[in-house]
Amino acid sequence: MKPFALVLGAALCLFVLESVPATATQYPPTAGSFTRSTGMIGGRPRSFFLYEPRNLKPGAPLVFVFHGGGGDGGEAREGSGGEFEMLADRYGFVVAYPDGIARSWNGCRKMQNETRERRGIDDVGFVDAMIAQEIASHHIDPKHVFAVGHSNGGALAYRLILERPEKFAGIAAISSNLPAPDNMDCQPMPAPRPVMVINGTADPVNPYNGGTNARGTSRGRVLSTDQTMQYFAMLNGINDAPQTARLPHQSDTDKTWVEQVAWTAPGKPSVVLYTVHGGGHVVPQPYYRFPNIVGAQTKDLDAPTVIWDFFMRETGLGSGLGAEQIQ
DSSP states (O other): OHHHHHHHHHHHTTOEEEEOOOOGGGSOOOOOEEEEEEEEETTEEEEEEEEEOTTOOTTOOEEEEEOOTTOOHHHHHHHTTTHHHHHHHHHTOEEEEEEOGGGOOOOSBHHHHTSTTTTTOOHHHHHHHHHHHHHHHHOOOTTSEEEEEETHHHHHHHHHHHHOTTTOSEEEEESOOOBOGGGBOOOOOOOOOOEEEEEETTOSSSOTTSBOBTTBSTTOOBOOHHHHHHHHHHHTTOOSOOEEEEOOOOOTTOOOEEEEEEEEETTEEEEEEEEEETBOSSOOOSSOOOOGGGOBOOSSOOHHHHHHHHHHHHHTSOOOSSGGGGO
């Protein structure tokens, strides 16, 4: 690990910050600023852009938001409605939107990682480098680093919590399941951590009940959502039956509904699932509407809000905005 860390340290010196204009009119109003970093990591050009609230204090948390396949950091911001910046202003954390090489990430799916265009790409090393830079430049708290990912970005979030549990205080994966055993390409270092998953039962890309999707088998099989949750509940040492609650329905015209399932135990990190019945391959939030081709978008769940609430509650950063739902 020492030689690898030295290589990353040298690469970090190549990062250069530049101003990035914000299109605030399309998002909730915010008061902070954006910067972009570019540099060479593992011999490849890498980039990410960052949102920093005004008057950021040392020891702030850092939240990564990873885009789905075919996207980039800007689309991750768009898909989450810019809501993480609004939350960052309110709660004082930094938001990073990284760009994947060829608009994708190497998660834990062996069949995807072995394709020619993905082979040899070290996304975990890229994340290591970003964390190191933000510790140095913004004095973020290394004990409060979180990962949020949609679709293929959720696959990377799974990889990070399995292979870098010492660096992540929790993750949230949206529209994503763990790969099946014959398709697993990660080397887990088991450690209990808070995990939230938000999946839709009518997702045309990530099959809620596991297997492969309509696009074929190029990415291999995945576990079902229930199997994914059971994996993390067992990893966290939670043997009790989960608690289930239905979220209030917001609109009679919305054909979806949301069920929360929470695996909890005293002194152990929680595992929480939001199942969007009838929901598609989307990030539920009120500021951006995904195209109809990827399925329905519920009005009963605001993903960025419940995710940050979960991170706060699980790590002692705050009491949470809706803790009564899983208590």
